[in-house]
Amino acid sequence: MLDEPLDLFSDATSRAQARMRELAKLIRHHNKLYHVLDTPEISDAEYDALFVELERLEREFPALAEADSPTKKVGAAGADKVLARGLAQGLQGGRHRVPMLSLSNAFSAEDVADFGARVMRFLGLGAWPELLVEPKIDGVSLSLTYENGVLVRALTRGDGEEGEDVTANVRTVADIPQRLGGTGWPASMEVRGEIYMENAAFAALNARQAAAGEKVFANPRNAAAGSLRQLDATITAARPLRFLAYALANQVPLATEDAVVQQLQTWGFAVPEVVLASTESALHEIYTTWLSGRYSKVPYAIDGLVYKVNDRTLQARLGELARTPRWAIAHKFPAEQVTTELLGIDVQVGRTGKLTPVAKLAPVAVGGVTVSNATLHNEDYIQQRDICVGDRVVVERAGDVIPQVVAVAKQAATRQAFSFPNHCPVCKSSAARVEGEADWFCENAADCPAQLEARLIHLVSRKALDIEGLGEKQLKLFIELGWIESLADIFRLPNHATAMRELEGFGDKKVTNLLAALKKAQQTTLPRLLIALGIRHIGEKIAELLASRFTTLTALREGFTQKTTPADLPMGIGPVMIAELQAFFNEPRNNKLLNELETLGVTAEVYIAEAKKLGFFSGKTVVLTGTLATLSRDEAKARLTAQGAKVTSSVTSKTNFVIAGAEAGSKLKDAEKLGIAVLDEAGFLENL
C-alpha cells in the first residue's frame, strides 16, 4: 500500500520517495512477523528482494534515505555490508531518567508468603492483591528510549543510575523495533526488558567460537552480555541476541501491569508469557509447573519467576526501597547440584585476613557454567561433612552465588582428613581462630601481601571506587614494581605516570585514561568510600544506611570513635557491625589511611539518600498517632521517610508535626501542650 496515490507525483524523485517509504514499511512489517511473532508470511527470497530494492533506491537517492531505515540495522538480512554508523570508540556512560531497579529475592514458599503479608499490611488489604507472574529471564537488562516512536538510545543497567550506551549494538537486534508499531505511545518513553541468548544458539555460538580459536562463553547470560557490550556493532550483529520486554518506566494511563505487557506487544515487542494469580495456592501451582518445565518450557535460561502487583495504582502506593520495589519479588528456583571429584584444597586469604578453604575440582558444568573451584567455607564446614581430598563431592550453584561443595557423594578408597593450617599460607605469619567463631584469620593485617592485594582489588571494584583500567592484573604489576604498598598508594600512581608509559601493554592512551579514572574516583560518594575501606560486614546496603544516618565521613568517624554507640542507628545495623566499625575507626593504622586519603584529595560528597525527594516533610521530625482511614501506619511512615522526614514515636520539643488520625490519644494532648503543629489526615495527605 502506498502512502499517497502514485499519480500525484510528477517526477522520479517523488516516486522513489514513495516507493522507499512503502518498502521500509513492508520490511518492518515482515521483520516483526518473522522475528517477533514467529509467523513469517513471505519467503526469505521475497524478503531479500524487498531489501535489495530499498538498498538500491537509497544508493540512488541518498538524500531520501531515512535515518532509521531498516537497511541501517546492521544485523538485518542482506545488510552484511552496511556498517553501523558512528561506531563508538569505547562505550559511553548514560544516565537513566528513571533509575533501573533490581528485585528482592524469595527462596522459599515462606519468603513468598512474607512478601504477600507485607504487601497486604502496607496497603491495609484483607487478601492478596492480584499478581502478574512472569518467568525471570536470565539475561542482561536493558533500557530503551523511544522519542516519538523512534529508538534513540539503549542503556545497560549499570549501577541502576548510570549504564553503558549500547545504542549502536542494539540496532542490530531484530527483536528490538527501531520504530514502534501501533499507536498511542507517549512522545518519550523507556521500555525495559532483557537481552538474552537462546540455549541452542548459545551452544552453536560457542562451537563456532571454539572452532575459530576465539573466546568460549561460560553461559548464555555471559554470552549475551559480552555480545551486547562490543565496541564494534558488526560483532554484535553476528551474535544471536534476542529481547523480551517486560516493563515500561513511564507513567502511562494503563491501570494494570498485564495491560502494559499487552500494550508493549502491540507496539512491536516480544513479551514473556504472563499469567495472573490472586491466591497463594495459585501462585504455588504456577511455580511448580514452571519449575518442572524449567529446562523445557522455554528455549532460554530462566532462574525463577517474577511476581508483580498487577494494579499500577497499588504499585505506586507501595513504592520503592533503595534499589528494589516493594510491589515485586523474584521467586528463585533452587540451586542445581552435580557431583565431581575433589582434587585438592587450597587456602585463600581474603581482604580481612580471613582464610577460606577452596575446593579444587575436576571441572564440571553446573547451573550453566563450568566450575573448577568451589568454596568450602571454613574448618568446621569441612569437618562436619567429613570432606576429604579424592572424594566424589556434591557441588551446587545458585544464580550469581559462589559455587559451594555441599556434601560427600562417595568417599575415596583411602582417606586423610584435611588439617587446617595455623599459619597464613602467603605471609606465613600465625593465624588465629577466635573462640566461638568458625574462621581462621591471618594475624598480620599490617603487612600480609595477600591481604593488601585483596583489599586493593576490592577498593577498585565496581561497587567501591570503581576505578576503570585498574584491575587485578595491573595492581599485581604495580605491587611488584613497588609502586603500591598501601591502599593510599593508589592515588599516588600519577607520580609514576612517566615510568608507566614505558611499561609493556600500557602506552600513552591507557595511562591518560587511568589518570582520568583516578581523578574521577577521588570525588566519590560516602557509601562507595565506606565499601572501599573493606570493613568486615559492611556491604552495599549497610554502607548506604550508614551514609544516610551520618551524611559525612567526618561525622561517621566521630560517631564510631566515641566510647558510646551512636544514637539513632538505622535498623539493620546490629551489634556485630557496630563492634567492627568501632574497631576499624579506633585503629591507628586505619586513621592514618583515612587522613592520607584526605590529603590525597579523596572526598565523599555530603550524602543525601536517593529516595529522599525533597518535599514538605523533608528534614522534619514527625509523630504519627491514631488510625488513618486511607493508609496503613507502615505506608504513612514509608512515605514520610521517602520525603526525608524522621518518624519518631514520642512527642518532644523537637517534633515538628504530629499527624493525628481517628482516636488519637495522649500524643495529641502532648502536642497541644507543647504547641506543636497538628495535621489531620486530610492535611497530611495534602502535603505528602
Ligand code: IVH
Ligand atoms: S522486572 C522493578 N521482570 O531480573 C522491576 N525483571 O533480579 C524491574 N529480570 O534487573 C525488573 N526477567 O534484569 C523483571 N520478567 C522480569 C524479569 C526481570 C528478568 C531481571 C532484570 C532485573 C533482575 C532483577
